[in-house]
Amino acid sequence: MPDVKHFEPDGVLGIAELLFWRQGVAATGIQDVVAATGLSRSSLYNAFGGKEGLYVGALHRYVEQRSKPMFARLAEDRRGLPAIEDFFHRLVSVRCRGKFAGWGCLVSNAHLENPSGEAKAVLDSHQAGLKAAVQAALETAAELKQLRPGLDLSATAEHLTLLAYAINLRSRAGASPRHLGTAVTAALSPLARDRPSPRKA
Amino acid sequence: MPDVKHFEPDGVLGIAELLFWRQGVAATGIQDVVAATGLSRSSLYNAFGGKEGLYVGALHRYVEQRSKPMFARLAEDRRGLPAIEDFFHRLVSVRCRGKFAGWGCLVSNAHLENPSGEAKAVLDSHQAGLKAAVQAALETAAELKQLRPGLDLSATAEHLTLLAYAINLRSRAGASPRHLGTAVTAALSPLARDRPSPRKA
């Protein structure tokens, strides 16, 4: 008997996601979402409960559709160190070039938005997911004898996870992909087994 | 002939700095500053021009009084790698313990506040100042033969600067000082010259 929703909730979340991502939550009003989606306030409040629900929904969507695929790709890439390098250079590229350049990462950005309990849980799970993926790749690299002996893989994964967050952060201030890329190289190359000599100046 | 100001501008900036730092700019209203300082709107607008002026003033104050002393201490510490370790562990401690625990860093936080041109300039100068200090300490470490040969000091300084920003960011989500500390160790220990064997598990 009931009427049925006249829109796709996920599509609306996708639009809200872009707004929150680019402008931040505090700077994005419900009115912005109304204008961008063409829906009315009623429909939004009926479907998502309010701004917080909209934000948490967008956050989940971001993690599921944008972060997790990257994590999975990294965790399943069996090449070891090159997989990690690829991950980071892809990350730098997304953050500094193309449509999303200078937007940072919605989850990293959330750290500054005085997140509620529910949102904070997403942050922690995002961090845990990234760390697990990095650690998996490091363990592959260790099996391939690419790493210096004696490395604490868990701590190193923590370290590289932080590096990713920093890239997200600094990209919002317009950091150049070149600088970020050299920093990534500086972070990764000391992890590798000693080679004859790094021909760099 | 003129009347004279009835308050210390720097003291007011100090109070505004704490508000912006803890709650973020967007979440802090002029009303909050009025309440915290006991001044009236007129005095604030007369002295600082508006919210943006207040924020930029607070940002400058933060850099001068909080960041730069840390940078100088690091740059002038002639111990090399231990100086860098000290800097990071002190940073983790400030971010995770005591009055400012969970506040992050006002400048790091600014990355998410859609900073104006003037504010953005402060961010870049902050980054440059930190990188210069880290690089100076690395050069000292190199002179003391503490570093692996072939290290790109500039790129490594860039890398460690990013690590500091990430610590600031994650501390706002309540990251534990233990995790951050082990990440710091994981970042620094591969930079050191090879020792017999790292007795760690």
Place this chain on the structure above:
DNA sequence: CTTATCTTGGAACGACTGGTCCAAGTTTAT
């Protein structure tokens, strides 16, 4: 003390905030 100049408190501004509400419209099952 007068006077010119600046500061200060506090009221007021319009614009906008997130959120609520209800009548009207739409859909589905009977």
Place this chain on the structure above:
DNA sequence: ATAAACTTGGACCAGTCGTTCCAAGATAAG
């Protein structure tokens, strides 16, 4: 066609935003 269940548009709410303005107060030079 009827009726129940739900969605939708749009007006509306009180509250807050950053900002402006002006009369009253404070100050220092003459």
